[in-house]
Amino acid sequence: MRWLTLTVFLPLLGIPFLLIPELPDRAARLIALGVTIATFLVSVGMFVKFQKGVPGFQLVEDVPWFEGVGLRYTLGVDGVSLFMVMLTTLVMPVAILTSWSVTEKVKMYVMMALFIEAAILGTFLSLNLLMFFLFFELLLLPMALTIGIWGSKRRVYAAIKFFLFTLVGSAFLLVGILVLFAQSADVLGQGTFDFRRLQELPMTVEVGRWLFMAFFIGFAVKVPLFPLHTWLPDAHTEAPTKGSVVLAALLLKTGTYGLVRFNLGLFPEASDHFAVFVSILAAIGIVYGGIVAIMQTDLKRLVAYSSISHLGLIVIGTFAFTEQALTGSVLQMVNHGLSTGLLFIGVGMLYERTHTREISELGGIAKVTPWLAGVYLVAALSSLGLPGLNNFIGEFLVIVGTFISSHVFGVLAAVGVVLSAIYLLWSYQRAFQGDVPERWKGIKDINRREVLLVVPMIAVMFLIGLFPKPFLDRIEPTTNGIVREVEAAGSADLQTGEAP
Amino acid sequence: MKTQNLLAIAPELFLVLAGIAIILIDSIFKGVKREWLAILAGVGIVTSAVATVTLWNWDGGQTALQGMVATDRLAVVGRLIILGVALIGVLLGYDYFKGEERGEFYALLLFATTGMTLLVSSADLLMVFLGLEILSLALYVLCGFTLRLGSGEASLKYFLLGAFSSAVFLYGLAMTYGATGTTKISGIALVLTGQTKVSSLALVAIGLLGAGFAFKVSAVPFHMWTPDVYQGAPTAVTSFMSAATKVAAFIALIRVLDVAFQPLTWNWVPVVQILAVVTMIVGALLSIVQKDVKRLLAYSSVTNAGFILVGISAGPEGIMPVLFYLVSYAAMVIGAFAVVMVVSGRDRERSSIEGFAGLGRRAPLLGALMTVFLVSLTGIPLTAGFLAKILVFGSAVSVGQWPLVLLAVLASVIAAFAYLRVIVRMYMRDPEPDAEVPRLSPVAAVAIWIPAVVTLLFGIFPALIAPILEQASVLRW
Numbered sequence: 001m002r003w004l005t006l007t008v009f010l011p012l013l014g015i016p017f018l019l020i021p022e023l024p025d026r027a028a029r030l031i032a033l034g035v036t037i038a039t040f041l042v043s044v045g046m047f048v049k050f051q052k053g054v055p056g057f058q059l060v061e062d063v064p065w066f067e068g069v070g071l072r073y074t075l076g077v078d079g080v081s082l083f084m085v086m087l088t089t090l091v092m093p094v095a096i097l098t099s100w101s102v103t104e105k106v107k108m109y110v111m112m113a114l115f116i117e118a119a120i121l122g123t124f125l126s127l128n129l130l131m132f133f134l135f136f137e138l139l140l141l142p143m144a145l146t147i148g149i150w151g152s153k154r155r156v157y158a159a160i161k162f163f164l165f166t167l168v169g170s171a172f173l174l175v176g177i178l179v180l181f182a183q184s185a186d187v188l189g190q191g192t193f194d195f196r197r198l199q200e201l202p203m204t205v206e207v208g209r210w211l212f213m214a215f216f217i218g219f220a221v222k223v224p225l226f227p228l229h230t231w232l233p234d235a236h237t238e239a240p241t242k243g244s245v246v247l248a249a250l251l252l253k254t255g256t257y258g259l260v261r262f263n264l265g266l267f268p269e270a271s272d273h274f275a276v277f278v279s280i281l282a283a284i285g286i287v288y289g290g291i292v293a294i295m296q297t298d299l300k301r302l303v304a305y306s307s308i309s310h311l312g313l314i315v316i317g318t319f320a321f322t323e324q325a326l327t328g329s330v331l332q333m334v335n336h337g338l339s340t341g342l343l344f345i346g347v348g349m350l351y352e353r354t355h356t357r358e359i360s361e362l363g364g365i366a367k368v369t370p371w372l373a374g375v376y377l378v379a380a381l382s383s384l385g386l387p388g389l390n391n392f393i394g395e396f397l398v399i400v401g402t403f404i405s406s407h408v409f410g411v412l413a414a415v416g417v418v419l420s421a422i423y424l425l426w427s428y429q430r431a432f433q434g435d436v437p438e439r440w441k442g443i444k445d446i447n448r449r450e451v452l453l454v455v456p457m458i459a460v461m462f463l464i465g466l467f468p469k470p471f472l473d474r475i476e477p478t479t480n481g482i483v484r485e486v487e488a489a490g491s492a493d494l495q496t497g498e499a500p
Numbered sequence: 501m502k503t504q505n506l507l508a509i510a511p512e513l514f515l516v517l518a519g520i521a522i523i524l525i526d527s528i529f530k531g532v533k534r535e536w537l538a539i540l541a542g543v544g545i546v547t548s549a550v551a552t553v554t555l556w557n558w559d560g561g562q563t564a565l566q567g568m569v570a571t572d573r574l575a576v577v578g579r580l581i582i583l584g585v586a587l588i589g590v591l592l593g594y595d596y597f598k599g600e601e602r603g604e605f606y607a608l609l610l611f612a613t614t615g616m617t618l619l620v621s622s623a624d625l626l627m628v629f630l631g632l633e634i635l636s637l638a639l640y641v642l643c644g645f646t647l648r649l650g651s652g653e654a655s656l657k658y659f660l661l662g663a664f665s666s667a668v669f670l671y672g673l674a675m676t677y678g679a680t681g682t683t684k685i686s687g688i689a690l691v692l693t694g695q696t697k698v699s700s701l702a703l704v705a706i707g708l709l710g711a712g713f714a715f716k717v718s719a720v721p722f723h724m725w726t727p728d729v730y731q732g733a734p735t736a737v738t739s740f741m742s743a744a745t746k747v748a749a750f751i752a753l754i755r756v757l758d759v760a761f762q763p764l765t766w767n768w769v770p771v772v773q774i775l776a777v778v779t780m781i782v783g784a785l786l787s788i789v790q791k792d793v794k795r796l797l798a799y800s801s802v803t804n805a806g807f808i809l810v811g812i813s814a815g816p817e818g819i820m821p822v823l824f825y826l827v828s829y830a831a832m833v834i835g836a837f838a839v840v841m842v843v844s845g846r847d848r849e850r851s852s853i854e855g856f857a858g859l860g861r862r863a864p865l866l867g868a869l870m871t872v873f874l875v876s877l878t879g880i881p882l883t884a885g886f887l888a889k890i891l892v893f894g895s896a897v898s899v900g901q902w903p904l905v906l907l908a909v910l911a912s913v914i915a916a917f918a919y920l921r922v923i924v925r926m927y928m929r930d931p932e933p934d935a936e937v938p939r940l941s942p943v944a945a946v947a948i949w950i951p952a953v954v955t956l957l958f959g960i961f962p963a964l965i966a967p968i969l970e971q972a973s974v975l976r977w
Contacts (some may be wrong), residue, residue, distance in 0.1 A: 069891060076930045130890065134881035141880055144920075148928045160920060167916055169907035176895040178890075178905060185898060263712050 003046040003059050004075040004125050007085065010039045011092070011117040018111050029099060031366075032110035036093040036117060043089040050082055052470075055477040057127060057196070065131075070181060070193045074127040074141040079478030080330050083471065084124040084257055087337045090460065091249045092117045095242045097453040098345060101352050102150060102240060109150060109242075112142040116246055122440060123254050129177045129193040133170070136254060140166055143243070144253060151238040155354030158231075158238035165221055165231040173218025176211050180266070183207065198266055205269060212270030215263050216278070222255030225278075226285040229308050236304035241348030244300070248307050248344055249337035256314050256333050260326070264318070264482050270489035275319045282319070283412040285312030285393075290419025294426070299350070299357045302376035302427055303343045306383065306420060310336045313416050316409055317398035321486050325401025326479040331471060335382070335464065339391055342379035342457045346372065349450060350431075353443040359427060364436035369445040373432045375454050382461050385417050390464035504540030508564030508571050509621075510551035511579055512614050519610035520543020525771050526603030532601060538594045545613070552579045552617075563623040564894055567684050570623040570755070577823060577972035578620030578751040582744050585830050587614040589740030590836055591947035596736035597897065598941075605645065609740065609741025612638035616748035625673050625683040625709075625760070628752050632669065632716065635748065636662050639741050643733040654732025661715070661725045674827050675705035676760075685760040692763040706761055706768050710775075713756070716749035717805045718882050719781040719796075719875035725795055727790075730798035733852070735844065738794065742801050743830040745941045750808055750826055758816055765815060772813040777907055780806025784914035788921070793840050794851045796918055797833065800877060803915045804829055811892035815901050819973035820966075821891035827956060828876065829885030835951030836873040839866060842948070843938045856922055860929025869952050874919040878911055878954045883959040 014035035018028055022378065034400065057076030065073040095113060119142070122135030124478055140163060148159030177193070185191035187227050192198065203211075221228045232252075236244050264271050289308030296302035317329035348374055350365065351357055366373035382389040385396075395417055403410025417497055446454075464471055506513070521544075522537050558571045569575075586609060587779065593605050607637040615635030622628045644655025677683055678689040679701035692702060711722060718726040730738045761768055783802030790796040808825055811818035843859065844865065860867035876885035889912065893905045940948075958965055 066887070066966065069894060071885075134886070137886070138881045141875060145923075145927060148924060156924055159928070160917070160924065163920060164917060166912065167913045168910070170911050171906070173891075174893070174909055175897070175906045178894050179902050181894060182898045182900075182902075191898070300875055 002061055003042065003049055004061055004077060007039060007043050007046055007089070008075070008121045008125060010042055010116055011035055011114040011121070014114050015111055018107050018114075023107060024104075024185070026396045028110055030098065031431055032099075032114060033093055035114060036089070036096050037115065040089040040093060043085055046077065047082065050077065050474065052474045052475055055079070055481045060127070069130070070191045072128050072194065072195060073131065075125045076127045077125060079475045080257065080260055081124045082474055083330065083334045084253055085121060085386040087253070087334045088117065088120050088124065088250050090456065091245065091337060091341055094345070094453050094457060095245045097112065097449060098241045098245065098348060100449055102242075105149065109146070109330055111144050113242060113246070116146070120250050120254065124257060127194060127195045128182065129198065131193070132135040133174060133177055135174070136258075137170055137201070139251065139254070141394060143247070146243045146246075147239045150240040151243065152240075153238070154234070155238045158234040160258055161231045162235040163225065165228070169218045169221030169228070172214045176214030176218065179214070180211055191299070194260075195265070208267045209270040209273060212263055212267040212274060215258070215267070216274070219255045219258035219263065219318070220281075222258070223252060223311050223315060224255065225281045225312070226308070227281075229289075232308060233304045236307065236344075237298065237301045241344060241351075244304075244348070245260065245341045246345040248303075249341035252307065252311055253333050253337060256311065256318065256329070259315065260318055260330065260482065264486060268486040268489035269492070271319065271486055272321070272373045273312055275321065278319045279316050279406070279409050282312040282315035283409060285309065286316065286412060286416035288460045290416055293423040293472070294419065296423075297359055299359050299362070299427060299431060300344070300347050301357075302359070302423060303340060303347060306343075306423060307336070307340055309416050309420060310340065313395065313398055313413055316413050317402055320405040320409065321479050321483055321490070322397075322404050323483050324397045325405070327475050327485055328397025328401055328474060330393050330470070330475050330479060332391070332398055334388040334471075335394045335461075338457055338461050338464075339379050339382040342375065342454065342461075343383060345374035345457075346379055349446060349473040350376070354440060359430045360373070360429040362440075364432070364434045365440055365443075366432035367436045368440055368443055371446045375446065375458075376432065378458055380428055382465075384420040384424050388462070388465045390461045392465060393468045399408065411439075503846075504560050505564045507551075508521065508555070508558070508560070508569050511548040511583075512553075513618055514548040514551055515544055515610050515614045515617065518547075519607040519614070522523040522603060522607040522610070526607075531601075532595070534597075536600065536607050537603045539588055540746070541610055542587060542592045544610055545583050545590065546743055549580060549583045550720055550900070552576055552583065563686075564826070567686075568622070568624045568627050569618075570621050572752065573717065573972040573975055573976065574754070574819075575621035578747065579617045581662060581747050581827055581830055582613060582616045582620065585740060585744040585747070585834055586610070586930070588834055588838070588947045588950060589744070591943050592736040592841060594939050595944040595947070596734060600633060602645070605642070608638045608642050611742070612642065612741070615746050618657060619748040620858070622752065622755070623685050625676060625685065625688075625756070625965040627821040628756070629666075629669060631748070631752070632712070633666060635745065636666065639737075639745070642737045643729055645737060646734050648732075648916045650732035651734060652732075654729040657725055657731045657732075659783070665712050665715035665722070668708050668715075672705050672708025672710075672712060675701055675708060679705055685755055688760040689762050694763065695763075698764060698767060702761070702764060703767060705878060707771075709756060710768070710771065713749055714775065717746055717753070717808070718802050719775050719805050719809060720782040720802060723779070723783070723802045724804075726802055727795045727798040730801070731792060731794045731851075735794065735837055735841035739834045742797070742837060744807075744833040746801065746805065750822065753812065754819055754822065755975070757812065758819065769813050769815070771900070772809055773904055776806050776809035777904065778806075779803070779809060780908055780915075783916070784911045787915055787918040790853070790918065792852050793844075793856065794837070794921060796853070797836055797840070800915060800918065801833060803911065804833075804877075806911065807889065807892060807908055810896050810901075810904060813901065813904070814895040816891065816973075816975070817899055818895040820969050821895045822886070823973060824884075824958075824962070824971040825888040825892050828888040828955065828968070830855045831954040831958075832873045832876040832883075832885055835948055835955065836870065836877070838944065838948045838951070839870040839873065841864060842940055842944050845938070853922060853925055854932070855935070856925045857929040858926070858935065861926040862931050862935060863940070866938060866940060868949050870926065871923060872952050872955055874923055875961065878916045878919045879949070882956070884955045884962075885959070885961050887959060914944070
């Protein structure tokens with residue numbers, strides 16, 4: 001059975017139904033929910049088929065598509081992409097559930113969500129670089145429309161900013177991919193976009209470094225790394241809840257995933273060469289994102305800046321080149337998706353009730369809505385790395401692994417965790433604790449639909465926090481292989497007298 | 501004259517016959533239903549296309565009529581693209597000139613088409629010139645086809661600048677003859693290969709011929725006429741000429757550069773590259789400040805000319821990508837202009853971007869179709885525009901021109917902003933209170949659906965057309 005094809009394209013099956021004229025909004029939401037849940041179930045099937053302890057790609061599908069330019073339909077899953085896919089299929093139904101509060105153009109809204117899901121899944125599973133780029137680009141427009149149509153006040157500005165930033169990034173990525181193709185045509189006689197064949201492509205140190213930079217810019221915008229992060233606070237803040245959840249939990253991961261898969265995988269020597277440079281940018285992001293988050297008065301913006309800090313941690317772990325740090329980074333991609341996704345959901349639910357996101361205006365809400373406050377608190381505690389919850393495992397591995405390779409960056413990574421404790425707990429205290437203002441007295445606590453929405457997220461967060469082994473067992477073989485490649489390339493440099 | 505020679509130009513003969521028949525019928529039988537004239541034009545185009553297809557397996561010589569008309573597959577494919585565009589042009593014209601007795605529209609459109617098909621199949625510079633003139637004369641008239649002031653201005657502007665560019669081209673032709681003693685495209689190549697030194701006369705000739713072509717494809721700095729003419733001309737005419745002229749002129753340019761002046765490749769490639777960079781950057785920058793969709797699309801056609809020039813600069817490697825680009829470009833631009841035609845309405849020719857506000861809500865289908873075309877122009881995947889860009893840029897990278905491609909990709913990001921502005925208007929702004937719902941007639945609907953399907957079909961299954969273009973891109977001489 002073609003598990004991967006089924007996973008990627010199942011979401012699109014919902015679209016013909018959504019095109020039925022006069023379809024009631026409620027039915028549209030239910031169709032989208034059904035399709036995304038079905039996709040989740042299929043991805044569970046994929047998960048079961050996945051053999052742990054095996055490095056390299058599994059369940060590979062390879063069919064010619066457009067041979068003229070080396071475009072083949074190639075899908076495959078390994079330890080890195082496995083959990084990205086699982087995260088996507090888990091978060092999407094949740095994101096659809098949040099859309100119950102959207103009342104305008106519901107059909108188009110859920111249709112965009114299904115498009116986005118298919119494109120993200122395709123991005124994570126493509127083994128053909130051109131196909132990867134195709135999905136990577138395909139994401140842009142539905143995401144920009146989601147922000148621009150259903151967002152809040154400055155939505156159009158945020159949507160255009162998001163669109164143009166990522167488009168500039170992908171411009172460099174595209175040129176990099178095309179140059180890589182031309183290189184393969186020179187060396188192999190026939191050009192290829194196949195990731196597995198390009199991995200073995202011999203190239204000079206200089207070409208490798210240039211290509212690394214091209215790919216790096218493309219992904220750094222998506223991650224986003226300092227100083228390319230400025231689109232993120234706007235996009236996250238202006239997007240509707242579903243948009244923020246999808247942006248934070250999934251879309252940013254296409255950037256970090258790209259760094260792990262393509263930058264480390266294709267250019268190990270250049271990765272080693274630029275590691276310090278990238279780590280410095282990531283470290284700035286960690287500290288800067290954390291400090292700016294502390295200063296925020298808007299709860300949603302606070303969560304947005306916390307993303308910059310957390311993503312910096314993931315990148316610093318990726319470029320530490322120790323097995324623990326890379327494994328931790330990959331796990332942390334999943335963790336950030338869950339906890340930040342839940343934070344955005346919490347903020348979204350709060351906003352629906354109070355129509356404000358200003359921390360100073362909230363205050364004491366916990367007394368009226370204890371369950372809602374509880375959800376936010378669990379998400380915050382997870383996000384700041386409380387033991388027993390998911391982030392602890394990932395952050396711990398990243399910090400330990402980074403510390404082994406560089407004390408300075410290890411300490412800076414740890415600073416990020418301290419900062420996250422400050423801004424998250426402080427925001428909880430200001431927004432939820434204290435006396436209840438008179439006008440919030442009448443608001444309702446979370447309803448049944450919202451329980452349905454947060455329970456799976458929280459369950460998985462505890463699952464990873466308490467039983468990380470099944471997750472780590474599947475990630476490790478792949479990440480260990482990647483680290484070995486980079487180390488081998490780095491030590492080859494040392495032998496030839498190149499500076500590391 | 502052998503009948504084989506007639507077969508080689510049968511497509512043109514059918515077009516001309518249909519055109520003459522339309523003029524005669526229109527003037528002899530007063531008050532003939534214009535449906536019949538449109539159908540007659542359609543029949544002419546379809547028979548011409550059938551005649552073209554039979555030329556695919558031509559087993560005569562490489563040229564016919566004493567080396568005037570090429571019989572290769574490039575000519576076949578070029579003609580088919582143009583005929584397809586012309587067919588949609590007939591439909592659009594039928595819809596646009598509703599309630600008016602304008603029979604000569606169809607005749608002029610067929611004559612313009614004849615000029616274009618001659619252009620793509622010319623094996624002699626004289627034929628290139630003839631083709632250019634035939635298509636230009638018909639288009640001058642078509643541009644001024646309505647009584648609006650803008651239309652007349654467009655026509656006059658196009659005529660004056662066009663006549664000037666024809667003169668430049670003719671001068672280049674004379675220079676070529678001086679340098680090589682022949683005007684045959686293959687003959688020029690033979691003579692130039694034989695020369696040990698690069699003749700400066702031949703270089704001047706390339707420059708002048710290139711300027712003539714640059715005018716027709718609206719490459720900067722010969723693009724000045726484009727926005728005014730595209731805006732002023734009746735939208736049905738704009739959509740036809742923007743798509744078809746570019747296809748015809750670029751295919752002729754491929755013949756001239758990659759065959760006739762192939763021995764001087766090292767000399768013309770840098771010039772084409774510079775032209776490409778200037779064209780795409782100026783086009784993209786100017787397109788983002790436009791307030792009128794027709795002008796925006798006009799500058800977009802300038803930008804796209806730049807992208808196609810990137811492919812041309814890759815030499816023979818770039819022919820197939822350029823052909824793919826031309827097919828996709830023709831589809832998306834004629835579709836986009838057709839939507840503009842329906843939205844702006846016949847009487848007012850109101851095509852400001854503001855007029856598109858809330859189109860996604862007023863007319864969801866029309867909005868969605870426009871989005872397809874704009875998305876394809878932007879180069880988003882699953883549309884033909886994406887693969888066209890990948891192919892063209894890939895061919896340039898494969899000959900080592902990655903800096904050029906980087907500039908091209910960045911230019912397309914700038915241009916994307918312009919298209920995005922229209923999409924934003926359509927979906928993120930509320931319609932003006934007095935905005936009316938555009939009415940889409942069945943004929944116009946067909947004329948918009950066909951390019952939309954082509955755009956998506958070739959974007960998802962490029963293998964449907966790629967082998968044909970691959971065979972057409974082999975130049976034999």
